Ligand SMILES: Nc1ncnc2c1ncn2[C@@H]1O[C@H](COP(=O)(O)OP(=O)(O)O)[C@@H](O)[C@H]1O
């Protein structure tokens with residue numbers, strides 16, 4: 001261990017003192033800054049990842065649409081499924097409908113799907129009932145929608161599709177179809193849970209009067225990563241003129257960009273905390289340099305170069321930064337491990353139930369640990385705390401070492 | 409004739425302040441032979457500390473020449489000066505100036521470590537031997553705050569001698585001590601310096617301590633002369 005490090009450690013953590021005040025408080029300050037930064041980043045990543053997953057689940061890895069409805073979707077699906085990059089291609093159709101049960105009604109966003117599709121994402125979110133029974137007389141509802149209608153599995157709802165009006169007899173109101181609820185879906189994504197209704201595609205075409213047409217095709221890829229989806233989409237578009245292929249990265253691109261931008265902004269906002277902590281470290285080290293001006297003189301008298309004198313103080317900044325960063329990592333983990341309890345406490349504090357879910361579209365706090373964020377936070381923190389130590393250190397090194405001789 | 413360990417001629421130094429210039433050294437000439445002990449006395453404020461600082465390279469003179477061994481050093485940069493100082497000079501101050509966070513042996517070892525002479529373990533072992541030579545073998549792990557003034561000054565003496573300097577600069581080393589412990593420190597200082605063959609430049613107010621040196625000089629009116 002170089003003597004500068006040894007001396008810096010002793011000055012930071014004096015022997016025999018139970019709580020090294022300056023070091024303790026400084027490390028805590030840096031730790032809090034790093035933790036708030038990383039908690040926010042990790043949750044923002046979680047939101048981003050979650051949104052990306054939802055986008056891929058709702059639209060597919062690539063979605064194929066025409067200028068109008070696709071006339072022979074099954075044939076196109078068959079052709080697309082032959083492509084080596086494509087795992088499956090399923091026609092779909094969707095549209096809004098009016099749903100009613102007794103005195104309660106709501107707008108449902110109905111999607112026609114193939115119930116036997118093994119890749120159907122809804123399978124992963126069945127909260128009650130089962131999708132196996134989804135036939136022409138049945139419907140699967142998002143849990144929020146079911147709640148609005150006050151229905152559960154086994155209850156019946158009435159549904160009006162816009163196309164029904166033109167088939168109704170002149171002067172008479174169109175009759176609704178009656179569907180039995182066979183499953184409740186809970187994705188945790190409020191926008192979906194409050195609106196979604198699934199029916200077989202065959203039934204959807206019938207109710208909407210679409211014949212053999214579909215609105216588009218949902219493609220699942222073998223490799224669904226962003227670059228692969230974009231490459232496949234471009235290739236397929238060239239091979240199938242008249243059909244547009246949109247990779248999932250292009251769907252809601254503005255929204256994803258907004259999340260990314262928000263994340264970057266939050267990084268810098270949260271970093272201000274660490275910056276403030278670094279300033280207080282800097283000022284503490286400045287006063288330490290003044291307090292220790294005699295000791296600095298002694299070091300010079302012993303033959304220490306100005307650079308080594310400076311490094312004694314700069315190392316203290318670095319140590320505080322390093323230990324503070326580690327503490328910040330630990331705090332981040334602790335906060336994120338207890339996030340559900342924290343969320344419940346916030347919900348209990350503000351109103352009655354699901355405030356966070358309503359505001360943020362999620363009924364839970366998604367996480368996504370990004371090693372890059374941790375590396376970046378550590379690098380920035382070490383940089384500012386070392387700078388905070390370095391400024392007074394350089395100042396110390398430039399002082400004349402004669403103070404040690406001047407005896408008070 | 410062998411090279412003097414320290415030589416200066418025409419050394420000048422003034423302190424500048426808003427209220428004007430205060431000349432402290434006005435042309436000091438001095439030559440110290442190897443192993444020689446020289447006492448400097450003078451009234452308070454005469455500039456004795458300033459003289460030691462300038463001779464030790466801790467402060468820069470306004471003019472004149474300064475030689476350490478055979479080398480002229482008054483124009484050297486901070487780092488160059490620091491490196492030579494570590495090998496050639498040892499300092500003892502009136503108020504000890506030990507590092508408060510380091511215990512006795514670490515304080516002594518620090519001098520060895522700063523000079524780059526040895527690793528941590530060898531430095532600590534050498535520090536233990538040095539502390540034993542100043543009669544503090546049993547106090548090696550005490551912090552300065554738990555030592556008496558005389559003990560602190562003996563630790564400081566061990567530190568100053570750690571690198572076997574060729575010249576010991578001592579600025580009123582007994583100024584803060586009672587007579588008995590002052591005499592003990594003085595015995596050790598002059599005895600160990602002689603043992604190591606180090607020259608001594610001793611600033612002191614005590615006639616009896618000055619009397620034990622080979623030569624006695626007085627700083628008066630910015631000039632160094634015989635008493
Ligand atoms: N850094 C300084 N700035 C201005 N004046 C100083 C400084 N150091 C010492 N002096 C002045 O220089 C004179 C000599 O000081 P000093 O060398 O400490 O004397 P001594 O050690 O003989 O008592 C004193 O008048 C003192 O006030």
Ligand SMILES: [Mg+2]
Pocket residue numbers: 456457458579
């Ligand atoms: Mg003095």
